[in-house]
Each structure stands twice: as structure tokens, then as C-alpha cells.
Amino acid sequence: MWQGLDEFLHVVEHGSFTQAAKAMEVSTSHISRQVQxxxxxxxxxxxxxxxRRISLTDTGREYAVKLKAIKQELIDANNQLQGEQRKPKGLIRISGAGEFVACHVAPKIVEFVKRYPEVEVDMDFNNRNVDLVEEGFDLAIRFGRMQDSNLIARPLSPRIMTLVASPEYLAHHSTPTTPHQLAEHNCLIAMGKRWRFNFNNEIKEVKVAGNWRSNHPRALLSATLAGLGIAHLATDIVDEYVQQGQLVTLLDEFQVTDNASWLVYPRKDLMPYRVRLLIEHLLAQFND
Structure with a gap:
């Protein structure tokens, strides 16, 4: 009665017999034979x-919806019976990078693991925008504006950006009064070479260039403090240095306010209880 159902659901989830076979660690012919x-x-x-491709028939789509509901009920029943509702266990793989993840997100995940010691966490600090499904990650922490409709994105915290330079740098260079004047300056670049600004409620990009580039905010901060140029950094990273007079903010009236740190995870009908619990934990912690 149950033979072939798991294979069928894996093909539905992964969109191909080949990808389903990889996920189940079996041959493609096995998947095809079971579905047939x-x-x-x-x-x-x-x-x-x-x-070139496969697609669900109307009958297949209705069958998949019903099967997913039945499988989720079965998983929930097993979890309750085995005590996982009280003691979640198993591996959670997380992708993230940067100061915010290391200093603000990681400590909250540590609290979660201390509460549920049978949960294992693997945190991968990599600035690359990983494919969560393809590479087997349960969730990611990302910064900016979310545009990928294949993922669920939940805001954790707003991240306001600001331009900063040292008094030393500004003493030797003119202070920019508009974003377009940044073309005359050495801009310290994190990722892309275009910075976004608000011109009378219209968001525009300004192309920048410079002789220092790094995907780590602390490296950019060090270069800025040393007087190398102008950087575009999150306020929570630079605030203490601004207050101490080591850095000066620039073009505040042009800054955009739509950046945030996001909790991102795939659209899965069958999410492990431990992952759902961690998502709820992080959202509750940051809402507080």
C-alpha cells in the first residue's frame, strides 16, 4: 500500500526523478520504477x-496534496509518541555571514541548543548566496531586500545603513553633499559597486569605486578608521565610533530605510519539528 509513495513525494518536492534520486540516495531507475x-x-x-521535463497532472496534484497532509500527520504523531515535542533532536544546518549573525543571531541559537541539548547545529559562515534546497540547508540569515519568491523570508531586525569616513580622510578631501559626488572619492566596497540612495522618495543607485574591497564589515571598518576612504556600513557596527568622534556620518538625509536582516527558509510542507521550533525561537527573541 505504501510502496512508491515516498518516491512520488520526493519527485514532487524536487521537480525531477534525478534530483529525487539524489535526495533519497538511490538510482534514478529505482525512482522511475516505483512511481510507474x-x-x-x-x-x-x-x-x-x-x-526535457515532468509536470504533475491534475490527478497527480490532488493526490500529492492529500499525501502531504497525511504524511505530516504521521510525522506529528511519531514526534509526539517519541517525545520530540518535548525534546527536539537532530541536525539543523544554517547559512549566514557577517557581524550581525556572529554577534546577535549565534548567541540566540546557543540559548536554543542549551535548552534542547539533543539538537545539533552546523553554522556555515559564507557570504555566498547558497541554494538552501540544493545544498541541504534548513535556513539562512540574509541581509538586504528579499526577492526570491521560492523562499519564505521573515524579518528579524531592521538594519539601517550609513556612510562614514574618518575626520582624517575628510581633512584631505572635500566632504560630499550629494551621493553623485561619491564618484570623486575612494569608496570602500563590500559587495556590489552600486550604492542605493533616497532622492526625494525615489530610490536610485549610484556607481562607486575605490581601492579597498572586502566582504567582511570589520575589514571595511578598519580601513575606514585608518582614513582610507568612505564606507557604507550598518549603523550598529559604526555607532560607537561615531559617538567617540573617530568616524563622521555623511549624507544622512539620502539613506534608504528598507534594509533588514531576514530569516529565510525553503517552502516545505514537511518541516522537521526542531527547525520549526528554532524559527519560532528566533522570531520571538528578535520581536522582544
Whole structure:
């Protein structure tokens, strides 16, 4: 009765027989054979197959929805029986990078693991925008504006950006009064070479250039404090240095306010209880 159902759901989730086979660590022919036998038993075609792609039939789509609901109920029942509702356990893989993740997110995840010691956490600090599904991550912490509709993005904290330079740098260079004047300055670049600004409620990008580039904010901060140029950094990183007079903020009236740190995770109907619990924990901590 249950034969082929797992294979069918994996094909639905991953969009191909090949990817389903990789996820289940079996051969593609095994997946294809199991799905074919399932269709024969049901007397219905679940997938439309072409040489390039597969897609669910209307019957297959309705069947998948019902099966996912049944499987989730089965997982919840097993969790409750095994005590995982009280003691979640297993591995959670997290992708993130930067000062905010290291100093603000990681300590909250540590609290979670101390509360649930049977949970294992693998945190990968990498500025690369990883493919969560393809690379097997449960969730990620990302900064900026979320545009990927294939992922669920929940805001953790607003991150207001500001331009900063040292008094030493400004003593030897003119102070910019508009974003366009940044073309005349040495700009210390984190990721892209375009910075966003608010011109009378219209967001525009300004191209910048400079002789120092780093994907780590502390490296940019060090170069800025040394008088190398102008940097575009989050206020929580530079505030103490501004208050001490080591840095000066620039063009405050042009700064955008739509950046944030986000908790991002795939759209999964069957999410492990431990991952759901960590998501709820982080959202509650940052809302507080």
C-alpha cells in the first residue's frame, strides 16, 4: 500500500526523478520504477513526461496534496509518541555571514541548543548566496531586500545603513553633499559597486569605486578608521565610533530605510519539528 509513495513525494518536492534520486540516495531507475508501479496500481497517470521535463497532472496534484497532509500527520504523531515535542533532536544546518549573525543571531541559537541539548547545529559562515534546497540547508540569515519568491523570508531586525569616513580622510578631501559626488572619492566596497540612495522618495543607485574591497564589515571598518576612504556600513557596527568622534556620518538625509536582516527558509510542507521550533525561537527573541 505504501510502496512508491515516498518516491512520488520526493519527485514532487524536487521537480525531477534525478534530483529525487539524489535526495533519497538511490538510482534514478529505482525512482522511475516505483512511481510507474504506483501509477499502475492506482490506474492513473500522476506525471506528464517529456524528454526535457515532468509536470504533475491534475490527478497527480490532488493526490500529492492529500499525501502531504497525511504524511505530516504521521510525522506529528511519531514526534509526539517519541517525545520530540518535548525534546527536539537532530541536525539543523544554517547559512549566514557577517557581524550581525556572529554577534546577535549565534548567541540566540546557543540559548536554543542549551535548552534542547539533543539538537545539533552546523553554522556555515559564507557570504555566498547558497541554494538552501540544493545544498541541504534548513535556513539562512540574509541581509538586504528579499526577492526570491521560492523562499519564505521573515524579518528579524531592521538594519539601517550609513556612510562614514574618518575626520582624517575628510581633512584631505572635500566632504560630499550629494551621493553623485561619491564618484570623486575612494569608496570602500563590500559587495556590489552600486550604492542605493533616497532622492526625494525615489530610490536610485549610484556607481562607486575605490581601492579597498572586502566582504567582511570589520575589514571595511578598519580601513575606514585608518582614513582610507568612505564606507557604507550598518549603523550598529559604526555607532560607537561615531559617538567617540573617530568616524563622521555623511549624507544622512539620502539613506534608504528598507534594509533588514531576514530569516529565510525553503517552502516545505514537511518541516522537521526542531527547525520549526528554532524559527519560532528566533522570531520571538528578535520581536522582544
Amino acid at each position: 508501479q504506483l501509477e499502475n496500481r492506482l490506474g492513473s497517470v500522476l506525471f506528464q513526461r517529456t524528454t
